[in-house]
Amino acid sequence: MKRLKKFVMNQSLKLIALDTNVFIYYFESDETFGKNAxxxxxxxxxxxxxxxxxxTALAELLSSPKLNKRAVKETKNLFLxxxxxxxxxxxxxxxxxxxxxxxxxxxxxxxxxxxxxxxxAKAHVFISNDERLKKFKPLKVLLITEA
Numbered sequence: 001m002k003r004l005k006k007f008v009m010n011q012s013l014k015l016i017a018l019d020t021n022v023f024i025y026y027f028e029s030d031e032t033f034g035k036n037a038x039x040x041x042x043x044x045x046x047x048x049x050x051x052x053x054x055x056t057a058l059a060e061l062l063s064s065p066k067l068n069k070r071a072v073k074e075t076k077n078l079f080l081x082x083x084x085x086x087x088x089x090x091x092x093x094x095x096x097x098x099x100x101x102x103x104x105x106x107x108x109x110x111x112x113x114x115x116x117x118x119x120x121a122k123a124h125v126f127i128s129n130d131e132r133l134k135k136f137k138p139l140k141v142l143l144i145t146e147a
Contacts, residue, residue, distance in 0.1 A: 018051050115139065
């Protein structure tokens with residue numbers, strides 16, 4: 001957590017990109033990763049960080065079969081109300097960039113979309129819990145588990 005905290009508290013770090021799993025850990029107060037996710041969301045709420053993600057994160061969040069109608073609505077509202085979070089749509093630029101990323105690295109489409117979004121938004125770091133994404137060299141990928 002020290003490494004994550006160092007990045008999140010870094011004054012020169014202004015814009016972070018968030019993978020869907022970070023939202024899941026925070027919204028569900030995950031026992032293992034929730035504390036690290038809370039650190040990130042606390043900084044967003046305190047206006048010390050700005051975040052970006054892609055609208056596809058909402059699709060991933062709402063696709064869990066364990067969500068009932070009420071939980072779907074609550075999750076959607078939580079996601080859309082995160083302070084200092086810009087949610088990008090998949091546009092032509094993101095589509096083209098994500099296709100290039102997918103061809104080069106072989107990532108799943110949704111991962112490539114998130115990385116393309118982060119890159120085009122000029123994020124300083126992409127925070128995830130997917131070790132495979134560390135192969136993406138154009139952008140610093142930080143795992144939420146890194147200490």
